[in-house]
Every structure is written in C-alpha cells, then in structure tokens.
Amino acid sequence: RRETPLYIAENCTQCMECITACPDTALPNTAQDVSTVLKTAINNYVSSPDDRKKLIAAIPEIDAAAREKMKAAVEAKQSLPFNGIIREQVTALNHGISQKAKDELTTIMDLLPIAYGNVPAIFRSIEKKSPGEGGVFMIQVSDLCKGCGECVEQCGDHDALRMVPDTEELNYKLTSAQIFSRLLPDTPQKYLGLYDDNSPQNSRPAALRNHLMVRRNYEALVSGDGACAGCGEKSILRAVASVTESYMRPLYHQKANRLYEKAAQIKTEGAKQLAALKAEKPEAYELFKRTFAHIIMGLGGEDDADTAKRIAAHGEISDDEIIGGLGAVLNQDAFNHIKFQATDGRLDNGLSVMAMGASTGCNTVYGSTPPSNPHPYPWMNSLFQDGSTISWLLAESLLLNHARRSVAPERLAEMLITGSAKDISSTDYWDLTHLTET
Ligand code: SF4
Ligand code: SF4
Known part of the structure; x- marks a missing residue:
C-alpha cells in the first residue's frame, strides 16, 4: 500500500x-x-x-x-x-x-x-x-x-x-x-x-x-483482507457474515442456557421420572430406551431388525446410563453453543454460526487452504463450478449433525421432564430417529 x-x-x-x-x-x-x-x-x-x-x-x-x-x-x-x-x-x-x-x-x-x-x-x-x-x-x-x-x-x-x-x-x-x-x-x-x-x-x-x-460482529469474517476489491465480493461476504453473527449469536447463547437448565433438571428429576415411566407404562419405557439407544448411543441400524440386533449386541442399558447420557449430551451441546473456541485469538463464544460454500474463485483463493485456513467457518475448495451442489451437501450434513446432537436429545429430555414420555408412539420414534421435520 x-x-x-x-x-x-x-x-x-x-x-x-x-x-x-x-x-x-x-x-x-x-x-x-x-x-x-x-x-x-x-x-x-x-x-x-x-x-x-x-x-x-x-x-x-x-x-x-x-x-x-x-x-x-x-x-x-x-x-x-x-x-x-x-x-x-x-x-x-x-x-x-x-x-x-x-x-x-x-x-x-x-x-x-x-x-x-x-x-x-x-x-x-x-x-x-x-x-x-x-x-x-x-x-x-x-x-x-x-x-x-x-x-x-x-x-x-x-x-x-x-x-x-x-x-x-x-x-x-x-x-x-x-x-x-x-x-x-x-x-x-x-x-x-x-x-x-x-x-x-x-x-x-x-x-x-x-x-x-x-x-464479534466486526470480526465475523477475518479472511481475505488485502484481496482485490474489483467486483466488491469481499464487502458483501463481510456484510453477510457480520449480520449473521449479530443475529445468530444471541440465539446460540439463549439455546445454551436452555440446554444447561434442562441438563440440570434431568440430573435432579430424570431418574424419578424414568422409574415412574417404567412402572406405569413399560411399553413406553422400552420405546423411550430404544429411541435413546438409537440416537444418543448411535446404535441405530439399517432397519428395525438391524437396530434391534445392534442394541442386543450392546447389552443391557441401565437407567443411570440413560440419565447420565442425556445430561452429558445436553451439557456438551450447551458448551458448544456458548463456550466453544475453535481458534486462538478471540474469546470463547460458541461454535460458528454459519458456513459458506462457493465455486472455486476469488474467495476460495484468498481464503487459502486448511490447516492454515483463516476462515472461522468450515471451508472447502470445489473445482468444477459445482458450488451450489457442494454447499447443499454441506448444509444437509450440518442439519443432520445438528438434529442428532442437539434437537433430538433436547426433545427426549423434554419428554422425560414433562412426563409426556408416557405417550411416546412409534411415529415419535420414527420422527426422532429419521429427523423428518428437522
Ligand atoms: S465516514 Fe467519515 S464521518 Fe462517517 S464514521 Fe467514517 S470517518 Fe466518521
Ligand atoms: S476502505 Fe478499508 S481497505 Fe480501503 S483504504 Fe479504507 S480502510 Fe483501507
């Protein structure tokens, strides 16, 4: 300069x-x-x-x-x-x-x-x-x-x-x-x-x-500084990143606090609720346990028979494991939303609130390559102008991962806390394990 x-x-x-x-x-x-x-x-x-x-x-x-x-x-x-x-x-x-x-x-x-x-x-x-x-x-x-x-x-x-x-x-x-x-x-x-x-x-x-x-908003996009300003792409990306950060971060923190609260409730009331469910509605208890095994323990298989085989091979799942597992997953997800710090140089504030995908071009060049990639967001290089396909796959993967580690565990915890687990149905099992509306 x-x-x-x-x-x-x-x-x-x-x-x-x-x-x-x-x-x-x-x-x-x-x-x-x-x-x-x-x-x-x-x-x-x-x-x-x-x-x-x-x-x-x-x-x-x-x-x-x-x-x-x-x-x-x-x-x-x-x-x-x-x-x-x-x-x-x-x-x-x-x-x-x-x-x-x-x-x-x-x-x-x-x-x-x-x-x-x-x-x-x-x-x-x-x-x-x-x-x-x-x-x-x-x-x-x-x-x-x-x-x-x-x-x-x-x-x-x-x-x-x-x-x-x-x-x-x-x-x-x-x-x-x-x-x-x-x-x-x-x-x-x-x-x-x-x-x-x-x-x-x-x-x-x-x-x-x-x-x-x-x-945190101003520094939402930290890569590409010094890049050519010709087409104005960099200003747009910076605006999108900073506005997304400003809108999403408070939601992430609210969610983290909600999850911490639910984890605490599961710790104090979960065992009692589970015991009551077992005594009052043994079939609902078994279905709840199976849902937990499928999603949280990762024992879901190709189909029902395969899932049953995998759960049987694992052995008995105790109530302590269910309560401890639910609490651990909720606490971890809360931590990820509020405390996770992926890179040095900034305060812990939770995981990234957005990802970006693009065809190979300026932003992928000035974004450099992993592991020296300065993007605070997940990043990959896609060669044949198939940026929208790659971005869609990225989005699908993020949604699936979010549903498994965040949405489904919170809903299971909610069922147990509110007592609605007694009404769990095969449709609920299908929805939670296949994430049809997430
Ligand atoms: S454009 Fe000029 S007046 Fe406005 S904030 Fe920047 S330095 Fe200040
Ligand atoms: S717009 Fe930004 S990069 Fe360009 S001269 Fe001003 S401070 Fe420097």
Whole structure:
C-alpha cells in the first residue's frame, strides 16, 4: 500500500459509512466511557505501580474536568482535540505523581484518534440525558488496510478520512492505536443506540449499522483482507457474515442456557421420572430406551431388525446410563453453543454460526487452504463450478449433525421432564430417529 487513510477524529460524525463500506477488517471501531479509556491507558502504559495507583485514583478528577471542557467546546462548536484536553488535565495533576508517569500516559493518549465533538449519539445526547455518561468514539485504521480509498470516498465531505502517503511514522501511530484498541473492552450497549445487541431483530433498521461497533460482529469474517476489491465480493461476504453473527449469536447463547437448565433438571428429576415411566407404562419405557439407544448411543441400524440386533449386541442399558447420557449430551451441546473456541485469538463464544460454500474463485483463493485456513467457518475448495451442489451437501450434513446432537436429545429430555414420555408412539420414534421435520 502506498497511501493510507488518516482518521481526523474532530470531523467524524460516527455515520458508519466508511466502516460498512470497507471491504476488509481494516476499520475496527468502538465507543467507550472516558474513564475506561483512561484506565486502560494507565494500567497498560504507566510503568510505576505506585504512580498507576495514584493516577487511577485521579480518574474521576480528570474525567470531570475534561468533560467540562468537552461540553464547552461542543457548545461553542469549537474543534478541540480530546488528546489536548487530557494532556492539560494530566499535566495539572498533583498528588505526587511523577513526571515520567504523566509523560507515559500523555504519550499514548496523543497517539489515539478520539472523537466527541461531532458524534452526538455518543457524547452530547447521552451527556444531556445523563450527565457524566457521555462517551467517546474512535476508529483505528488497522494494518489490514490495503489502501483502496473506498472509506475516504464514502466519508466525502465529512473530511474525517484523507488518503496520505504511507510512512514509518504514520504506521507507528496507527499500530500503536490499534494495539491500544485491543486492550479495550467491547462497546457497551448504551453507545449502540437503537441497535440492541442482545436481540438485533428488535433494533431499528436505521441503527443496524451499529452492529459493526461490536467486536464479534466486526470480526465475523477475518479472511481475505488485502484481496482485490474489483467486483466488491469481499464487502458483501463481510456484510453477510457480520449480520449473521449479530443475529445468530444471541440465539446460540439463549439455546445454551436452555440446554444447561434442562441438563440440570434431568440430573435432579430424570431418574424419578424414568422409574415412574417404567412402572406405569413399560411399553413406553422400552420405546423411550430404544429411541435413546438409537440416537444418543448411535446404535441405530439399517432397519428395525438391524437396530434391534445392534442394541442386543450392546447389552443391557441401565437407567443411570440413560440419565447420565442425556445430561452429558445436553451439557456438551450447551458448551458448544456458548463456550466453544475453535481458534486462538478471540474469546470463547460458541461454535460458528454459519458456513459458506462457493465455486472455486476469488474467495476460495484468498481464503487459502486448511490447516492454515483463516476462515472461522468450515471451508472447502470445489473445482468444477459445482458450488451450489457442494454447499447443499454441506448444509444437509450440518442439519443432520445438528438434529442428532442437539434437537433430538433436547426433545427426549423434554419428554422425560414433562412426563409426556408416557405417550411416546412409534411415529415419535420414527420422527426422532429419521429427523423428518428437522
Ligand atoms: S483504504 Fe480501503 S481497505 Fe483501507 S480502510 Fe479504507 S476502505 Fe478499508
Ligand atoms: S470517518 Fe467519515 S465516514 Fe467514517 S464514521 Fe466518521 S464521518 Fe462517517
């Protein structure tokens, strides 16, 4: 890259146009409390533990004084950079804080592009409603930027992004800001406005673009950064991946919590329910056991006779095995939905929420090949333009696997917990083992 976009925080309105248009994962962004930014800087950039303690104690003082300056600047429509305001407050501090510590803090703060003046949804409006609560917005141009200039075009008259020659000095500043941003927590909900990260479906469509302020959504597609931007494919894939992540992840977590609850119920009530079923309806008990053996234990065969042979060959299945097995499968599936972490570098948050399939082409090339494949989703290379066939097979396999390890076990657990297992019929057995409606 020969030119890089330079972010001019004072001009930014947080319209998100650049962030939605960028084909790469090159404009990570967030809104934060002023105190969070200060705390992160102090904890990670001030070397003396004693000075750190004193500076942390002084945060409310810096925050309050800085806030007054920020409000006055907004009121007067004056462009007063955030870093300068902080520098002034930190320099004026006493409390026996060493000059070295003040320099360490102001040096990192000077490298951070932070907006507050023209981002009313983050600072002015919140501050007006709840004094002391208004925050700051920042965009970091990351080293994944390929210098295509699309963001600058989108920003247009806002003039908050300008293409400038790529220099060592600029890269030092951008990299420092990027490293700092990784130390921050994710954007709190209060800065996401009418986009609700816990239930995106209830968000205002106009606020949906704010889903890209949440790190897990922004980083939903991490491969292909730097790829040719010619046909615009990369921007579309990134949009599909980030929106799917934002909508599906809360559902995955809700499901995980539901499964944990059912596993706990099976543990406490399952044995009693099973004993009652055995005593009251022995045929239903046998059918329930057979269904468990078929699906959970994997003893299902080619046909009924084959299944019966395989179950007989396995030997007696005890009630403890049924209860323990159901609980283990539910707990494992809950873990997979909320805790599973397939790759290094991001927090555990559950398994992938989507898969992609395509004919051989750009995305399969820039996606590279396993095991160095950077896709966080299952990926394969299909040669003869048969992408739709391969994708359909992928989808079928995922559905089948999901039905076996997730849907059918949960339904069996539900039958036992609610007592409806006494009504289990051969149709239920067929549906559960053949997954006709999953
Ligand atoms: S120049 Fe291109 S790749 Fe870089 S941040 Fe802007 S849109 Fe993204
Ligand atoms: S940099 Fe420009 S396009 Fe991006 S959010 Fe700010 S004003 Fe909008």
